[in-house]
Amino acid sequence: MAPRRQQTVVMYPSFGVGHIIPMTELARVLLRRGLDVTMVLIERPFWSSDSGAATTRRVMAANPAITFHVLPPDPSPPDFAGSTKLPFFHTLQLLRRYNGELGRFLRSFPRRRLHSVVTGMFSTYAAEVAAELGVPAYTFFASGAGFLAVVAQLPALLAGRQEGLKVLGDAPLEFLGVPPIPASHMVKELLEHPEEDVQRHGGRSEAHRRHRRRPAEHVRVAGEPRRAGAQGPPVRPGKAMPPMYCIGPVVGDGSAPREMPPERRHEHECxxxxxxxxxxxxVVYLCFGSRGTLPAEQLREIAIGLERSRHRFLWVVRTPAGTDGPKKFLEQRPEPDLAALLPAGFLERTGGRGLVVTSWAPQVAVLRHRSTGAFVTHCGWNSVLEAVAAGVPMLCWPLYSEQMLNKVLMTDLDMGVAWEMEGYAAGRVGADEVEAKVRLVMDLEEGRELGARVTARREEAVAALEDGGTSQVALARFLADAEKLRGQLGD
Known part of the structure; x- marks a missing residue:
């Protein structure tokens, strides 16, 4: 008798390393529960980015148990040249155009084998395809539950606005379930575009409003434990939120994959x-994410501050970004010339206590290493969860997207895992601030208190993952609810 085919979860992440990696970690969780997983990727635009393409190839090679399927290239890709729209809007338009190819791929599965479709937080147009096929659709929300609470309440805040939120400056915005958020800390699309413009181009509030239209879209999966990443459950004034399954934190263990290229493995080991x-x-670890870059002048300020602090450091430096604009999202950058970017003699003077690496470091392994004492981060949520899981206190230096909003959540005492580096909002953190905050987190009593709070959050995360923990309970409920929903949609 032929073996019974397992049910398949089709995962469809949004563009970008920051979405693909956590969804891969969720895929591993589902594999351990006996499900097959197929991850559908789009060839553009991340293949056009040197770091994004390389990381995606590593992810594919390191996960042979996951079936990867790359959709054919879009025959009419968007033209970024001369566009004034933010790259985010181009991305959403491109994702929607892929619905036809996604639908053809999903129809290649017998319906009884399709367990569900799990989309990325900006791939939600794919839920239309799943609904047509009668397959449950879920959204994996790779950002924090606090950000989800804000997103859920945005339509009410933005209704009828003719201007972006930028005109409000630093005025606090009140949302249920999270601390007050300065208007200036909202995502760039909302700062610079009125709500009607955001909706016309497929903006964030519209993308999340879509989750309330079909039963198949009425659930979310979040990659974090309930308490370690959120002040409370996401809420929407006057209405109940759809179910949310807090599974996680879904982060790697830091081990080097067997399929890692020899040169990269050598770097990892060194x-x-x-x-x-x-x-x-x-050791203070400094890294600003897969797309985070800083101007040359800012790199020199960091170098001066690190040298003055007298502390050991591991610093990931990338070539500074060029001119701002949509093209910046896709451009490839050469390896940085450290001798030209950093102060004269810096590398020689700090060689005994500092290590500067270019473009890449095995972040989870670094954070989990016993010698790492603090993390200067851009506040991407993957990085936040990785640091919390490792029990490493953070210094916040947000750069783009929802990172400034994350900073508010991270530094609020309810979560209490970070301090901010003053000056980031104005585009310049001085050497004095770098020196002072490094000394504070590494040397003083306040730094030990911060470390104790992070340790408490880490213990909560560990407990969530244990048998009977909140993550395991949420996963079991997710699987049971999915099976029930499959039956309802199949009637």
Whole structure:
């Protein structure tokens, strides 16, 4: 007798490393529960980015248990040249155009084998395809539950606005379930565009409003434990939120995949060997995400501050970004010339206590290493969860997207895992601030108190993942509800 085919979850992440990696971690969770997983990727635009393409290839090679399917290239890709629209809007338009190809792929499965479709937070147009096929559709929300609470309440806030939120400056915006958020800390699309413009181009509030239209879209999966990442459950004034399953934190264990290229494996081993030689909790780790870049002048300020602090450091430096604009989202950048970017003699003077690497570091392994004592981060939610899971206190330096909003949540005492680096909002954090905050988090009593709060959040995350923990309970409820919904949609 032929073996019974397992049910398949089709995962359809949004563009970008920050969406693909956490969805891959969720896929591993589902694989351990006996489900097959097929991840559908789009060839553009992330293949056009050197770091994004390389990371995606590593993810594919490192996960042979996941079936990866790349949809054919869009025959009429958007023309970024001369466009004044933000890259985010182009991305949403491109994702919607892929619905036809996605539908053809999904129809290649016998319906009884399709367990569900899990979309990324900006791939929600795919729920239309799943609804046509009678397959449950879920959204994996890769950002924090606090940001989800804000997103859920945005339509009421923005209704009828003729201007973007930028005109409000730093005025606090009140949302249920989260601390007051300065208007200036909202995502760029809402700062610079009125709500009607955001909706016309497929903006964030519209993307999330779509979840309330069909039963198949009325659930979300979040990659974090309930308490470690949120002040409370997401809420919407006057209405109940759809179910949310807090599964996680879904982060890697930091081990080097067997399929890692030899040159990258050598870098990985050398970097960890350097960390092995350092004392416990003695190293400040600085990294600004897969797309985070800083101007050359800012890199020099960081270097001066690190040198003055006298602390050990591991710093990931990328080539500064060029001119702002949509093209910046896709452009490839060469390896940085450290001698030209950093102060004269900096590398020689700090060589005994600092390590500067270009473009990449095995972040989860670094954060989980015993020598790492603090993390200067851009506040991307993947990085936040990785640091919380490792028990490493953070210094916040948000750069783009929802990162400034994340900073508010991270520094609020209810979560209490970070301090902010003053000056980021104005585009310049001075050397004095770098020195002072590094010394504060590494040397002083306040830094030890911050570390204790992060340790408490880490213990909550560990408890969530244990048998009977909130993550395991949420996962079981998700699977049971999905099976029930499959039956309802199949009637």
């Amino acid at each position: 970097l960890l060997a350097w960390l092995d030689a350092q004392q416990k909790r003695s």
